[in-house]
Amino acid sequence: MDGMSFSEFGSVLIMQGFNGLSYFSVLLLMALGLAIIFGQMGVINMAHGEFLTIGAYTTYLLSVLSSTYAPWFESYYFIAAIIVGFGVAFVIGYLVEWLMIRHLYKRPLDSLLATWGLSLIMQQTFRSTFGPKEVSATLPAWLMGSYSPKEGLDIPLNGLFVMALTLALTSAVAAIMFYSRWGLRVRATTQNRAMAGAVGIDTAKIDRLTFALGCGIAGVAGAAFTTIGSTGPTSGSLYIVDTFLVVVFGGAQSLLGTIASAFSIAQTNSTLEFFMTGSIAKVITLATIIGILLLRPEGLFRLRVRK
Amino acid sequence: MSSARIVLAVDNLSVSFDGFKAVNDLNLYVEQNELRVVIGPNGAGKTTLLDLICGRTRATAGSIKFKDMELTRMPEYERVRRGIGRKFQTPSIYENLTVLENLEVSYPRGRTVFGSLFFRRDAAVMERVKEVAELIYLDERLDDAAELLSHGQKQWLEIGMLLMQDPELLMLDEPVAGMSVSEREKTAELLTRISSNRSVIVIEHDMEFVKRIAHRVTVLHQGKMLAEGSMDHVQADPRVIEVYLGH
Amino acid sequence: MNIITPSTASAAGAPAWRAWIPLAALALFILAVLPLCLDLFRLNLVGKYLTYAFVAIGLVLCWGYGGILSLGQGVFFGLGGYAMAMFLKLEASDPESTKIQSTPGIPDFMDWNQITALPALWEPFHSLAFTLLAIVLVPGLMAFVIGVAMFKRRVGGVYFAIMTQAFAAMLSILIIGQQGYTGGVNGITDLKTLNGWDIRTDHAKYVLYFLNAGLLLASVALGQVLLKTKFGKLLLALRDKEERVRFSGYDVAAFKVFIFTLAAVLSAVGGAMFTLQVGFMSPSFVGIVPSIEMVIFTAVGGRLSLVGAVYGSLAVNFGKSYFSESFPQLWLFLMGGLFIAVVMLFPNGLAGLADSVRGAWQKWQARKAGQMTARGAPRTPAPPEDEPAAPTALRVKGGAA
Numbered sequence: 001m002d003g004m005s006f007s008e009f010g011s012v013l014i015m016q017g018f019n020g021l022s023y024f025s026v027l028l029l030m031a032l033g034l035a036i037i038f039g040q041m042g043v044i045n046m047a048h049g050e051f052l053t054i055g056a057y058t059t060y061l062l063s064v065l066s067s068t069y070a071p072w073f074e075s076y077y078f079i080a081a082i083i084v085g086f087g088v089a090f091v092i093g094y095l096v097e098w099l100m101i102r103h104l105y106k107r108p109l110d111s112l113l114a115t116w117g118l119s120l121i122m123q124q125t126f127r128s129t130f131g132p133k134e135v136s137a138t139l140p141a142w143l144m145g146s147y148s149p150k151e152g153l154d155i156p157l158n159g160l161f162v163m164a165l166t167l168a169l170t171s172a173v174a175a176i177m178f179y180s181r182w183g184l185r186v187r188a189t190t191q192n193r194a195m196a197g198a199v200g201i202d203t204a205k206i207d208r209l210t211f212a213l214g215c216g217i218a219g220v221a222g223a224a225f226t227t228i229g230s231t232g233p234t235s236g237s238l239y240i241v242d243t244f245l246v247v248v249f250g251g252a253q254s255l256l257g258t259i260a261s262a263f264s265i266a267q268t269n270s271t272l273e274f275f276m277t278g279s280i281a282k283v284i285t286l287a288t289i290i291g292i293l294l295l296r297p298e299g300l301f302r303l304r305v306r307k
Numbered sequence: 308m309s310s311a312r313i314v315l316a317v318d319n320l321s322v323s324f325d326g327f328k329a330v331n332d333l334n335l336y337v338e339q340n341e342l343r344v345v346i347g348p349n350g351a352g353k354t355t356l357l358d359l360i361c362g363r364t365r366a367t368a369g370s371i372k373f374k375d376m377e378l379t380r381m382p383e384y385e386r387v388r389r390g391i392g393r394k395f396q397t398p399s400i401y402e403n404l405t406v407l408e409n410l411e412v413s414y415p416r417g418r419t420v421f422g423s424l425f426f427r428r429d430a431a432v433m434e435r436v437k438e439v440a441e442l443i444y445l446d447e448r449l450d451d452a453a454e455l456l457s458h459g460q461k462q463w464l465e466i467g468m469l470l471m472q473d474p475e476l477l478m479l480d481e482p483v484a485g486m487s488v489s490e491r492e493k494t495a496e497l498l499t500r501i502s503s504n505r506s507v508i509v510i511e512h513d514m515e516f517v518k519r520i521a522h523r524v525t526v527l528h529q530g531k532m533l534a535e536g537s538m539d540h541v542q543a544d545p546r547v548i549e550v551y552l553g554h
Numbered sequence: 555m556n557i558i559t560p561s562t563a564s565a566a567g568a569p570a571w572r573a574w575i576p577l578a579a580l581a582l583f584i585l586a587v588l589p590l591c592l593d594l595f596r597l598n599l600v601g602k603y604l605t606y607a608f609v610a611i612g613l614v615l616c617w618g619y620g621g622i623l624s625l626g627q628g629v630f631f632g633l634g635g636y637a638m639a640m641f642l643k644l645e646a647s648d649p650e651s652t653k654i655q656s657t658p659g660i661p662d663f664m665d666w667n668q669i670t671a672l673p674a675l676w677e678p679f680h681s682l683a684f685t686l687l688a689i690v691l692v693p694g695l696m697a698f699v700i701g702v703a704m705f706k707r708r709v710g711g712v713y714f715a716i717m718t719q720a721f722a723a724m725l726s727i728l729i730i731g732q733q734g735y736t737g738g739v740n741g742i743t744d745l746k747t748l749n750g751w752d753i754r755t756d757h758a759k760y761v762l763y764f765l766n767a768g769l770l771l772a773s774v775a776l777g778q779v780l781l782k783t784k785f786g787k788l789l790l791a792l793r794d795k796e797e798r799v800r801f802s803g804y805d806v807a808a809f810k811v812f813i814f815t816l817a818a819v820l821s822a823v824g825g826a827m828f829t830l831q832v833g834f835m836s837p838s839f840v841g842i843v844p845s846i847e848m849v850i851f852t853a854v855g856g857r858l859s860l861v862g863a864v865y866g867s868l869a870v871n872f873g874k875s876y877f878s879e880s881f882p883q884l885w886l887f888l889m890g891g892l893f894i895a896v897v898m899l900f901p902n903g904l905a906g907l908a909d910s911v912r913g914a915w916q917k918w919q920a921r922k923a924g925q926m927t928a929r930g931a932p933r934t935p936a937p938p939e940d941e942p943a944a945p946t947a948l949r950v951k952g953g954a955a
Contacts, residue, residue: 044712103898108712109623110897116846117893124886241723244716279731286724294703361801387803399798401791412787413802420812426784472803
């Protein structure tokens with residue numbers, strides 16, 4: 001680090017931290033959907049990463065379509081892609097719950113295996129449809145370039161946008177969960193399924209919508225993902241282990257915990273990446289989380305309740 | 308009464324869940340060969356009290372002494388090995404094993420990993436199994452899968468599994484819930500018989516049943532003891548009538 | 555849902571030796587039928603698949619009976635395999651045959667990675683005795699430590715599955731990243747001799763096949779004996795009613811640690827045998843994907859059947875090698891479909907299917923004889939219903955309750 005002034009070093013740190021924030025955004029968007037599903041139904045959806053991929057390919061398709069058929073739409077397609085990505089992932093999630101997940105609620109470990117099978121099928125479908133090579137959506141002009149408040153400090157706009165999107169979506173989820181009628185029903189079902197059913201809540205429908213919502217959020221994560229990386233058939237599955245760890249580490253039942261854990265995992269990883277090779281950074285991050293979870297299996301946040 | 312040996316002494320016991328005190332500064336003393344019934348409205352802390360004694364829930368403060376041994380820090384299985392048995396509210400038996408195997412698995416020998424690997428079903432085990440099976444009215448059903456038993460029989464089987472361990476303190480959470488009249492009758496007999504040489508704590512809602520079996524009754528309300536004494540004494544207590552019986 | 559174990563269902567009235575018929579049939583199949591019918595190339599392939607069966611039977615014990623689903627069994631398979639490979643590699647890297655290297659006497663991949671001295675970690679693997687011990691002890695110890703940490707704190711179910719998966723991810727990233735010490739993504743290759751005995755000859759391949767098959771059959775037998783003991787009954791008991799077992803005076807965690815460690819050791823033996831028979835070890839057997847695939851071998855064979863797990867490993871792997879050669883596009887669809895189908899439609903796998911067929915046959919026989927026996931059909935074991943996960947709500951700490 002010879003010849004690097006303190007202020008330059010600071011700028012590098014900030015940019016590295018910002019890289020971490022982009023990673024944090026995708027991780028959080030993935031984890032949000034997973035945490036809702038896991039919290040609500042105790043189901044681990046191993047195909048959750050593929051719902052991210054769905055969102056990413058949807059964005060890619062819209063990008064190709066708009067540049068081929070509607071060049072005037074090119075600067076706005078991305079907004080549409082977020083909505084369509086959500087919609088497609090939501091509908092597929094809805095169908096998956098109906099066809100598969102609902103039959104396995106009493107066997108969470110089996111639902112884990114079945115959704116793993118689903119993820120293989122989805123990956124191969126992507127590969128057969130879009131080819132094994134990675135594809136990239138063309139970013140609209142307003143997402144390119146960077147914001148540089150001072151010399152040597154460049155903060156990419158796409159990263160800023162992804163963060164804003166994450167913030168908005170997380171707030172929306174929190175609002176839905178804690179201030180809407182529907183959120184109340186979801187929480188009621190989570191806490192006492194039998195009672196919720198007895199007071200007239202259609203718990204099966206709540207489950208299906210919750211699952212679909214979780215998948216839809218992963219779809220949005222996919223749209224966000226295209227701005228920071230290219231999409232391949234297995235893009236989503238690369239994130240799945242990290243996402244599980246985020247959910248478990250966060251305590252699996254607390255929104256704040258999920259955010260805090262996504263943040264700490266992403267920042268640890270990207271900070272370490274600055275000092276050593278990527279693979280060792282990853283190993284140390286994983287080892288640290290595993291170590292902490294071995295000592296404190298309930299994660300960062302936990303409620304003490306009567307079993 | 309004071310001359311009798313105290314088997315279980317609960318002193319200033321408290322537990323709180325997220326700020327809510329489910330059991331609050333509770334004192335309770337159970338004597339040898341006593342059959343104590345704990346009653347109280349829903350949410351009074353009855354099941355939590357049993358959870359605390361058997362170790363399913365950790366106390367926030369206070370002490371639980373069993374035969375002068377402090378239990379609060381002891382792991383669950385140690386408490387069982389010292390002589391505390393606990394029956395759960397819903398029958399908790401091994402549906403996929405036979406009645407015989409259910410009882411055998413509960414026999415207090417071969418409790419370590421290696422002990423269980425080299426455990427043999429010998430004459431002593433079978434004798435004890437038969438003895439208990441007869442007591443719980445299941446001596447004809449030994450080779451049947453436990454899942455084939457009626458609800459009441461499952462309750463008895465679980466009591467039997469506890470009796471296999473010959474505990475000095477037996478705790479039963481609503482043992483007659485969901486039982487027919489004749490089954491209740493038989494359960495009352497069973498409880499009377501088994502409390503002749505051990506202490507028993509029963510949680511129950513059915514007042515007729517309580518009247519029939521209880522030596523003494525403890526009334527809990529909001530995690531605190533409200534009254535204690537004979538059934539007649541408790542029933543006459545105006546505070547008890549106010550919160551519970553009067554409703 | 556009814557949960558019945560095969561052992562209980564068949565115990566009524568049947569003589570004890572009947573339980574050993576499937577194992578005897580399996581022994582006949584892999585010790586006589588396959589060696590007589592297949593050429594050496596195919597037989598070696600069977601041998602390779604049979605090494606996966608070690609993992610599969612470990613999973614029958616710890617997942618099928620104990621209810622502990624590990625998605626990281628590849629870790630133990632890999633540790634066993636790598637330990638063996640390290641010994642063989644050192645033997646293959648004597649100074650004479652590596653004299654063209656800039657540092658002779660160390661494995662070739664180290665030389666390529668500018669490593670000039672054998673790392674200390676590798677040093678003891680010069681000794682065969684140490685290696686054999688390490689194959690069993692390293693994975694065993696690791697499983698023991700993980701088990702104690704997790705089970706003493708009552709971590710189970712999906713949490714445990716996720717943690718083991720993270721382990722698998724971590725170890726495979728570590729092995730791939732540390733090329734100079736591990737051979738990286740290619741693994742440890744070009745293995746030649748075991749204490750001077752060339753493992754690549756046809757004769758050696760036959761010997762290793764039978765050694766492997768013998769060890770596997772012995773492991774299945776060990777598992778069967780284990781399940782017959784009180785330990786076996788307790789395993790099922792704690793899978794279905796953990797609290798009851800705990801409050802009957804058992805240290806539930808100790809039982810789980812034991813079975814998880816045993817499964818790990820079995821996997822490691824499989825890994826070591828893999829290295830010997832196939833001649834290399836690589837991180838592609840350690841990570842998440844192979845670890846989950848090993849679970850499917852068990853599921854296909856029948857999670858409650860030790861013998862079934864062996865057939866399951868053979869069936870899935872032959873299917874895999876056939877389809878991935880002939881229809882590579884189709885294979886992942888089939889594999890995915892298999893996961894879903896076996897979980898949703900045949901939770902007891904091949905063993906369950908065999909039971910149903912036998913049941914139908916007996917019923918038919920009984921009808922033919924004009925007598926309907928109530929207990930004719932063996933009851934098909936049902937898969938465990940996991941304890942429903944504790945209800946958890948997404949909530950902000952201290953937020954609106």
